[in-house]
Amino acid sequence: xxxxxxxxxxxxxxxxxxxxxxxxxxxxxxxxxxxxxxxxxxxxxxxxxxxxxxxxxxxxxxxxxxxxxxxxxxxxxxxxxxxxxxxxxxxxxxxxxxxxxxxxxxxxxxxxxxxxxxxxxxxxxxxxxxxxxxxxxxxxxxxxxxxxxxxxxxxxxxxxxxxxxxxxxxxxxxxxxxxxxxxxxxxxxxxxxxxxxxxxxxxxxxxxxxxxxxxxxxxxxxxxxxxxxxxxxxxxxxxxxxxxxxxxxxxxxxxxxxxxxxxxxxxxxxxxxxxxxxxxxxxxxxxxxxxxxxxxxxxxxxxxxxxxxxxxxxxxxxxxxxxxxxxxxxxxxxxxxxxxxxxxxxxxxxxxxxxxxxxxxxxxxxxxxxxxxxxxxxxxxxxxxxxxxxxxxxxxxxxxxxxxxxxxx
Numbered sequence: 001x002x003x004x005x006x007x008x009x010x011x012x013x014x015x016x017x018x019x020x021x022x023x024x025x026x027x028x029x030x031x032x033x034x035x036x037x038x039x040x041x042x043x044x045x046x047x048x049x050x051x052x053x054x055x056x057x058x059x060x061x062x063x064x065x066x067x068x069x070x071x072x073x074x075x076x077x078x079x080x081x082x083x084x085x086x087x088x089x090x091x092x093x094x095x096x097x098x099x100x101x102x103x104x105x106x107x108x109x110x111x112x113x114x115x116x117x118x119x120x121x122x123x124x125x126x127x128x129x130x131x132x133x134x135x136x137x138x139x140x141x142x143x144x145x146x147x148x149x150x151x152x153x154x155x156x157x158x159x160x161x162x163x164x165x166x167x168x169x170x171x172x173x174x175x176x177x178x179x180x181x182x183x184x185x186x187x188x189x190x191x192x193x194x195x196x197x198x199x200x201x202x203x204x205x206x207x208x209x210x211x212x213x214x215x216x217x218x219x220x221x222x223x224x225x226x227x228x229x230x231x232x233x234x235x236x237x238x239x240x241x242x243x244x245x246x247x248x249x250x251x252x253x254x255x256x257x258x259x260x261x262x263x264x265x266x267x268x269x270x271x272x273x274x275x276x277x278x279x280x281x282x283x284x285x286x287x288x289x290x291x292x293x294x295x296x297x298x299x300x301x302x303x304x305x306x307x308x309x310x311x312x313x314x315x316x317x318x319x320x321x322x323x324x325x326x327x328x329x330x331x332x333x334x335x336x337x338x339x340x341x342x343x344x345x346x347x348x349x350x351x352x353x354x355x356x357x358x359x360x361x362x363x364x365x366x367x368x369x370x371x372x373x374x375x376x377x378x379x380x381x382x383x384x385x386x387x388x389x390x391x392x393x394x395x396x397x398x399x400x401x402x403x404x405x406x407x408x409x
Contacts, residue, residue, distance in 0.1 A: 002183050008131055009326035011040065015327070016102035019127040020095040023081070023106045023118060024130035027259035027284065027364070028204070029196060032107040035131065036077055040105075047105070048072050051079035052128045058083045065090040074103035082110040088121035095125050099376015109204065110163075111259050120338035122131040132259070133177035133285045135321040137161065146330075147409050149347070149354045149384040149402055152159035155301050158394050159407070164407045166362070166390045170302040173314045174295065193291040197221065199349045200258065216243055220251050224261065224281060225292040229337075231311040232263065232281045252281070259284065262320065262380070267346045267353070267375070276336050284321075286314045312358045314346060315388050318409040341374050352383030362390045370402040 004367070008024075012035075013338070015022055030322050033051075033282040048073045052058040061084035063066045069090055072078070084351060091104055105126060137144060142161045164172070174187060175181060178196070201214045208338040223240035227233065237247035239341045255261045262377065263279040283289050295301035301310055314330070323330035335343040335355070345356040355372040357364075364387040386402040388409070395403040 003034065004031075004134060004138060004183055005141070005177060006131070007135070007138055008129060008327065009035065011129065011327040012036070012148060013043075015127040015129075016105075017027040018101055018316075020099065020101055021104035021126040021127070021128065022102075023092060023108060023122075023126055024129050024131055025108045025143070025259065028199070029178055029180055030131050030259070031132050032109075032131050033077075033079055034179065036105050037108065040077060040409055043075075043102075045075055048074075048076040048078070050076065051193045052078050060088050069094060074098075074100065075104070075105075075106040077107075079107050079108060079114060081106040082108040082117075085117035085286060087362070088117050092121045092125060095122075099365070109207070109259065110257050118171060126186045129257070129327055130281055130324045132317070132321050132324055134179055134182055134305065134319055135177070135325055136172060136407070137322070138179050139171065139172070139177070139182055141343060142155065142327045145322065145405045146326050146328055147347070148349075149356070149386045149404070150341060150404060151287055151396070154402070154404065154408065161408055162279055163405065165300065165392075166288055166360075167302060168389065169314075169340075169407060170307075170310075171287045171298040173310055174290045174298040174301045176285050176290070178287060181287065189287065190291065193288055196288070200260075204258055205254060216241055217251065220248065221255070222292045222353050224252065224255065225283065225289045226306070228281060228283055228286075228306075229309040229316070230280060230290050231276070231278050255276050260288070262317075264316065264332055264345070267335050267348075270335055276338065280334055282313050282316050282320075285316065288308055289313060308360050311360050312344060313356045315406050315409065318406075319345070320346070322409060335375060343375070346375065347383075348380070350383075351380055353380045355385040356381040356385045357385075359389045362392065363391050364391070364403060366397045369397060372401070 012022060017214050026032050050057055051060055064364035065087045140194045145157055157261045181189050181192050187314050199210060201217055206211045224239045234245055234248045238245050263281055263283055266276055290301055295304055320330050331348040333346045335346050343355045344358045347354040347356060355373050355375060368387050369385055376382055384400060384403045388404050389408050391403050391405045
């Protein structure tokens with residue numbers, strides 16, 4: 001089984017030289033522990049390892065955190081630290097007493113629940129990073145470049161990534177981006193995803209919300225997957241999954257907490273008052289979406305009713321990963337107003353808004369860029385826009401509007 005090098009590696013080693021603690025969050029099976037243990041081998045120091053999935057260790061960490069840290073002395077890698085938030089205060093005491101960079105490497109699979117404990121105890125002492133499933137650049141061994149519509153940067157980087165055809169792109173999208181599948185550790189994708197979901201229901205979902213009907217939860221994930229890249233409609237999801245509205249909202253929150261989905265919020269400001277308020281929902285891994293919505297092969301996914309939504313989900317998640325893998329926060333939104341004007345993605349940065357449209361076509365029409373003018377009223381300057389599509393090379397409609405192949409992200 002081959003280890004796939006992760007873009008975050010260099011960022012972690014760099015932050016380890018100045019921060020006493022690093023917390024790496026992300027969904028289960030995304031490769032957090034594998035990467036940190038591989039990095040620990042390169043450090044040249046003896047780093048202890050302990051996982052709180054081990055119930056004996058978890059019990060000790062919760063009930064006697066001081067003894068736990070005496071037994072597992074820094075430098076230490078503590079896995080699934082969300083199970084014992086009691087540790088955070090004692091980690092803070094140790095950091096304040098010793099000030100040793102790189103003493104604590106922590107991982108957690110429950111992002112937001114975990115952040116609260118961190119904020120209370122370790123503010124200013126900890127570097128927070130997020131590891132999603134593999135990006136397409138990690139899979140093909142290309143360098144990490146946060147996505148931008150800057151023409152010079154795109155042109156300089158296009159030779160570092162191999163072009164792919166539409167069927168090849170949909171094959172990537174359908175297979176998914178979980179390291180266990182990509183590395184060949186679990187060659188059968190269907191078996192991987194079925195056991196992945198069962199593990200979540202058994203372990204993490206019950207941990208977060210008590211008793212859960214496994215069948216209803218599976219129906220719920222399918223209902224959310226069927227609406228990927230769409231406005232989040234709790235009522236329709238609740239109806240499909242045969243659950244009530246509060247349960248649907250709580251379960252969406254759990255999927256977000258576990259790093260399985262993320263929400264894209266609408267761009268709005270005081271000038272653009274007619275924009276809607278509801279977010280859109282995306283999955284970090286399109287393989288899980290295809291599995292849950294029963295697309296049996298890449299070609300069926302490519303020709304099926306969801307092909308546009310799948311491609312949009314894949315594209316947006318790749319943009320998000322390109323920032324997370326550089327240790328940066330992505331500032332991504334979408335635009336939709338009550339006049340039904342819509343922009344798939346609005347990328348904010350350097351005082352500019354860059355509008356992006358995502359289309360399943362190799363030859364996009366310039367009329368797609370007309371809607372970009374709606375953000376001209378915003379207080380921020382409009383930056384270069386782009387249509388992200390299945391074109392085979394980088395091109396442009398004009399100076400303001402590029403044509404960017406999705407394989408380049």
